[in-house]
Amino acid sequence: MSGNYRLLVKNAQQVVLICSDGEKFITKHGMQNLCVIENGSVVIGRDGLIKAVGPAETIGAQYSGSSFDNVIDAAGMCVLPGLVDAHTHPVWAGDRVHEFAMKLAGATYMDVHRAGGGIHFTVEHTRAAGSSALLASLRGRLARMQRAGTTLVECKSGYGLELQTEIKMLEVIEEAGRALPINISSTYCGAHAVPKGKTVAEATEDILQVQLPRLKERMSAGTLSVDNIDVFCEEGVFDLRSTRSILQAGKDMGLNINFHGDELHPMNSAQLGAELGASAISHLEEVTDEGIAAMATARTAAVLLPTTAYILRLPQPRARDMLEAGVIVALGSDFNPNAYCCSMPIVMHLACVNMKMSMPEALAAATINAAYALRRSDTHGSLEVNKHGDLLVLNAARWEHLIYQLGGHQELIRYVVIKGNVVVDNDKTVDL
Numbered sequence: 001m002s003g004n005y006r007l008l009v010k011n012a013q014q015v016v017l018i019c020s021d022g023e024k025f026i027t028k029h030g031m032q033n034l035c036v037i038e039n040g041s042v043v044i045g046r047d048g049l050i051k052a053v054g055p056a057e058t059i060g061a062q063y064s065g066s067s068f069d070n071v072i073d074a075a076g077m078c079v080l081p082g083l084v085d086a087h088t089h090p091v092w093a094g095d096r097v098h099e100f101a102m103k104l105a106g107a108t109y110m111d112v113h114r115a116g117g118g119i120h121f122t123v124e125h126t127r128a129a130g131s132s133a134l135l136a137s138l139r140g141r142l143a144r145m146q147r148a149g150t151t152l153v154e155c156k157s158g159y160g161l162e163l164q165t166e167i168k169m170l171e172v173i174e175e176a177g178r179a180l181p182i183n184i185s186s187t188y189c190g191a192h193a194v195p196k197g198k199t200v201a202e203a204t205e206d207i208l209q210v211q212l213p214r215l216k217e218r219m220s221a222g223t224l225s226v227d228n229i230d231v232f233c234e235e236g237v238f239d240l241r242s243t244r245s246i247l248q249a250g251k252d253m254g255l256n257i258n259f260h261g262d263e264l265h266p267m268n269s270a271q272l273g274a275e276l277g278a279s280a281i282s283h284l285e286e287v288t289d290e291g292i293a294a295m296a297t298a299r300t301a302a303v304l305l306p307t308t309a310y311i312l313r314l315p316q317p318r319a320r321d322m323l324e325a326g327v328i329v330a331l332g333s334d335f336n337p338n339a340y341c342c343s344m345p346i347v348m349h350l351a352c353v354n355m356k357m358s359m360p361e362a363l364a365a366a367t368i369n370a371a372y373a374l375r376r377s378d379t380h381g382s383l384e385v386n387k388h389g390d391l392l393v394l395n396a397a398r399w400e401h402l403i404y405q406l407g408g409h410q411e412l413i414r415y416v417v418i419k420g421n422v423v424v425d426n427d428k429t430v431d432l
């Protein structure tokens with residue numbers, strides 16, 4: 001074959017495709033048996049899409065007459081799809097390092113929240129911050145995620161809790177998406193907490209009558225693009241009734257339902273999400289058996305967040321029960337001022353050690369299934385022809401090093417590639 005292509009990654013010891021048959025998600029057996037090619041190559045075209053992936057010898061012969069803008073010789077290295085982070089809160093001002101000390105001393109998440117800290121602390125600082133400061137810190141956080149291998153990330157608003165700041169946050173997310181190579185799925189999370197001085201009913205009314213209608217106008221006018229709607233469905237935050245009305249209103253506007261549920265108390269959020277056709281529900285530390293069954297049937301993804309359970313010393317989500325029931329399990333970093341983690345490799349490591357997932361299950365959860373949770377698995381989450389050429393090249397002969405090695409991404413991840421462009425090049429080699 002002749003022609004000009006953007007990138008050839010050749011002779012990799014392993015190329016982890018994840019799946020190879022156009023699957024939108026994988027469960028059970030599929031998660032345990034990832035599709036891996038030994039000694040493989042990948043070709044990415046000038047449009048940033050994968051043109052070929054297969055045995056190095058076959059690709060070498062097929063593309064012998066072609067030219068490439070860039071060639072990576074990946075001999076002795078591994079190639080994997082870019083990681084997908086299905087849950088983050090990356091736009092905020094004012095860190096909460098002081099609260100970490102309180103929590104280490106025994107305060108619970110809700111103790112801090114009820115005392116006016118937690119989300120309320122961040123809301124105060126984020127309302128006061130200008131867009132350019134928020135954008136600058138967001139860019140730094142996204143760059144850090146990218147260096148740790150994330151190429152598609154969900155980003156929530158939710159530290160405004162009123163129209164003006166929620167819109168400001170969504171605009172900042174959109175601007176970052178325009179300016180940076182990393183792919184973003186944007187989520188309106190105006191129901192992240194009940195603002196100080198308001199009741200749940202008043203907050204719900206404001207979202208339904210003020211915030212969502214304005215969002216709809218902006219989306220219809222093409223001046224703001226948002227993908228998902230989120231609510232923190234929790235005792236002392238938004239109850240099931242208000243959650244239902246907000247999610248339904250978002251769905252009616254064309255947003256994908258992707259919300260926080262069953263985290264600290266069993267709320268029957270999983271059943272509600274299944275009934276409403278939610279794309280995903282996050283947390284689920286307190287999900288019931290009925291909730292698990294409902295999610296499996298509705299094909300609603302469970303986005304598990306190992307950093308949160310770890311930092312807050314919560315019971316671990318029942319990953320094994322969900323996996324065995326056939327739920328589509330995905331992972332997210334939950335990056336936020338409570339859980340300051342930008343690294344999906346660390347998230348996968350915690351998922352394996354604390355939630356008893358296997359390494360193939362964790363990688364599937366951080367790629368194809370996380371892409372499914374964001375309704376992007378037709379374009380992301382696996383190395384298949386016509387998907388985006390987003391991949392990692394590891395300084396290791398086996399892909400499992402990405403999960404086995406705790407921290408130290410700069411040494412392990414040699415390249416991060418988005419749409420065939422090298423966006424991270426850690427010019428280092430290490431002895432393994």
Ligand SMILES: N=CN[C@@H](CCC(=O)O)C(=O)O
Nearest residue numbers: 118119232308334336337338
């Ligand atoms: N649980 C609700 N929201 C976040 C925490 C946000 C915060 O504490 O600022 C979460 O997913 O963990």
Ligand SMILES: [Zn+2]
Nearest residue numbers: 087089260334
């Ligand atoms: Zn969250």
